[in-house]
Amino acid sequence: MYYTEETVVFWNGEFVKAKDAKVGLYNQTMHYGNGVFEGIRSYDTPDGTRIFKAKEHYDRLHYSAEKMHIQLSYTSEELETITYRLLELNGLKDAYIRPLVYLGENMSLTPTQDVHVVIMAWEWGKYLGDSMLKVMLSSYQRPNPNACHVQAKVVGHYTNSILATTEAKQKGFDEALLTDIHGNIAEGPGANFFYEKDGVLYTAPLGNILSGITRATVFEIADELDIQVVEKFFKPEEIYTADAAFFCGTAAEVIGIAQFNDYKFPLNWEDSNSHMIQRKYKRRVAFNEYRNVYL
Numbered sequence: 001m002y003y004t005e006e007t008v009v010f011w012n013g014e015f016v017k018a019k020d021a022k023v024g025l026y027n028q029t030m031h032y033g034n035g036v037f038e039g040i041r042s043y044d045t046p047d048g049t050r051i052f053k054a055k056e057h058y059d060r061l062h063y064s065a066e067k068m069h070i071q072l073s074y075t076s077e078e079l080e081t082i083t084y085r086l087l088e089l090n091g092l093k094d095a096y097i098r099p100l101v102y103l104g105e106n107m108s109l110t111p112t113q114d115v116h117v118v119i120m121a122w123e124w125g126k127y128l129g130d131s132m133l134k135v136m137l138s139s140y141q142r143p144n145p146n147a148c149h150v151q152a153k154v155v156g157h158y159t160n161s162i163l164a165t166t167e168a169k170q171k172g173f174d175e176a177l178l179t180d181i182h183g184n185i186a187e188g189p190g191a192n193f194f195y196e197k198d199g200v201l202y203t204a205p206l207g208n209i210l211s212g213i214t215r216a217t218v219f220e221i222a223d224e225l226d227i228q229v230v231e232k233f234f235k236p237e238e239i240y241t242a243d244a245a246f247f248c249g250t251a252a253e254v255i256g257i258a259q260f261n262d263y264k265f266p267l268n269w270e271d272s273n274s275h276m277i278q279r280k281y282k283r284r285v286a287f288n289e290y291r292n293v294y295l
């Protein structure tokens with residue numbers, strides 16, 4: 001349940017009941033997928049409700065909008081202030097926040113100046129759950145970076161994600177792992193991927209993946225823990241030599257992977273550096289975003 005009779009959203013400049021917000025049938029976003037969005041989390045910390053890396057998320061929303069020629073009239077700071085008010089109005093502390101910038105009536109393939117900003121929030125558990133995952137190599141690849149802006153969080157890109165996750169679930173897996181157009185491992189449908197070998201973490205470089213804010217946080221945490229992280233292109237076969245692996249993203253946080261296709265990662269999750277990253281990530285977001293204050 002995403003909303004109730006009482007839920008308030010920020011929509012077209014004001015706070016209204018979610019049930020009263022109406023979207024037109026001729027909107028470009030609905031027909032062609034041209035819209036941009038974010039996925040953000042707030043946490044109930046000892047300092048009060050804190051939105052984790054709000055500026056980074058809203059800056060990325062601006063980046064996405066710019067790439068898609070969408071005029072976004074609010075600054076990141078304004079959007080952050082609005083989001084805190086939205087949480088307050090809904091009595092939410094630990095929440096998932098979904099800003100969406102969608103376009104109005106336009107059936108042609110050109111952008112429109114009719115831009116709508118909506119921000120919604122609801123309580124949402126970890127997107128991929130709390131249990132170690134069974135992941136399959138997808139038969140789908142991530143979108144071609146020469147065909148679209150893969151570092152932008154565009155509504156239409158998520159049809160690829162839906163196909164990949166659906167295929168994985170139909171085959172009895174929890175989630176998919178996708179390659180890029182050159183057959184290197186890229187990322188999951190809604191999370192970045194890391195594997196661990198001899199204590200070192202490996203992940204795909206930017207270029208074919210979303211530049212995840214959680215991915216960047218993993219880099220920061222690894223640095224603090226003196227864990228080496230290497231960005232490089234690698235083929236799926238390389239994962240069969242790994243000790244451990246995980247997905248990370250705002251909605252999923254950091255979640256361990258038990259199995260990739262039929263390969264079971266040999267290292268006990270609790271003994272891995274990946275697990276240390278997972279624990280520290282949880283503490284980072286649940287206390288506050290400032291380094292080492294409560295750690």
Ligand code: PMP
Pocket residue numbers: 039187188189190191192209210211212213214215248249250251
């Ligand atoms: N890759 C994709 C395709 C995603 O949708 C997400 C979720 N936004 C991520 C990675 C992780 O990004 P973040 O850590 O910024 O949530």
